Amino acid sequence: MWIADTYRSGVGQVQSQTTLALVSLLMLFDTAFLGLTGWMFVIPSLIFVMAGLLHRPLLLNGWFWLGIAALATARILYLWHDVDNNGFIYFYWLWILVIAHYVDEDGFKNDIVQFNARYFLVFIMLLAVVRKVTSGTYLDGSFFELVMLTDERFRGFLTLFGVDQAVLSGGSLAIKLLKNPYVAVTDNTVLLGTNAYIRFLAKLVTWYDLLIQLLIGAAFLIRRPSADIIGHIALLVFIFTAYFAAPVIGFSWILAIMGIALAKKPYPNIAMVYLLSFGVMTMYEVPWQAWVT
């Protein structure tokens, strides 16, 4: 019975404005620790996180969110060359929270948050599909093949799928050799140890990534309850699978925040799964890759 009571209490919590604000704040914590460079951004970020956690009424204060949004804006302007997509999405999300906290009516607040959560889920997914289709190096699988051979973050995932460590170990070194002015590589070309299996895995991941993002974007664009449920399920599958292979935790969190914002009133159980994904994504940060490689 206590499990059911705890769950019902959790559902009530996830529907509250405070929870949405709290997870958005935790995103700042993750960004400060894992993603930010420059003490001028890390230290104020951590101060905001501590303040929000220690004095909860701040989470419902527009000035608090304005301060964080201003910090994120300064970071984008100064460190634009180093800011990933999730940094931009989080920046947009912060200004949405600022605007939502400055309006009077609760109904209007919800309209702002929900419209923008849907808009940005469609924006992120469908524009990502457009960029993939038009990039010239995505659809043939060459992009993911290169990533698998050279990006250390994928090594554990590929080892689980039976790819030989010896094949993977040379990829990142190859890039360093090409960049190194103290090494003259013949024709500035290195041979990566690819094979038919890696090529197959790369094509599989290529099409999975493209199609699931297309499904998520299209489902939320339609704006029907049945399509929304499909969109939420696909988004959750995407979060749990894509970020297992490449733990870019910041992006998974921002997608989950938007999922909560959209699902919390009509589908509170789905919102609870998004909330659960925060914990699972954090567990993905456990260095399991070092154990299997």
Add this chain to the structure above:
Amino acid sequence: MMSRKGLRLPLILIVPVFAALVFARQVYLQHANGLSLWRGGGMGMFAGIGSPSHRFLKIYLTEGDLPPEPVTRLTRGQNVHYLRAVAEPTQANLAALGRAVADTSWLRRDTDISRRMDSTGKILGPMERQYKVLVADGPRAAGEDEAVPVSVRIEYWENAYDPATGRLSASLVKSLTYRP
């Protein structure tokens, strides 16, 4: 606090419209300035080869009659310029890096680490000339570059991958020589 009905639509749409403008700007800068697909808010991460990790710069410093030497040990401030130039290799960004390197005094250390390698990683032998390693030694003294002419050549390279052959190749896309 705002509650007038006239502000309803603008308040809902202001951030989405801004995000769309940022996206359009990224697409424009990608084509006009070579901005990386993975930067600038264009939703291009994991969309293709074009991440900053597959772009790099080779920097060579020439002082007076001495031969050019590679600069690899950048200071923190120079590294910011490096990252900006790699993300968006405009003349201005490359020149800013060149200026930062030229404004620094460098100590030269002999090494024997320069090597030739084939595409499989097999070492073929030493390079014809052994490059020195340069270590930053604070700002260059005022007027020093007039006594000893300084120039910085910056080469911008991009990687490309051929899945048919499994070969990763680096190509020189552009270069700039900065003279104070």
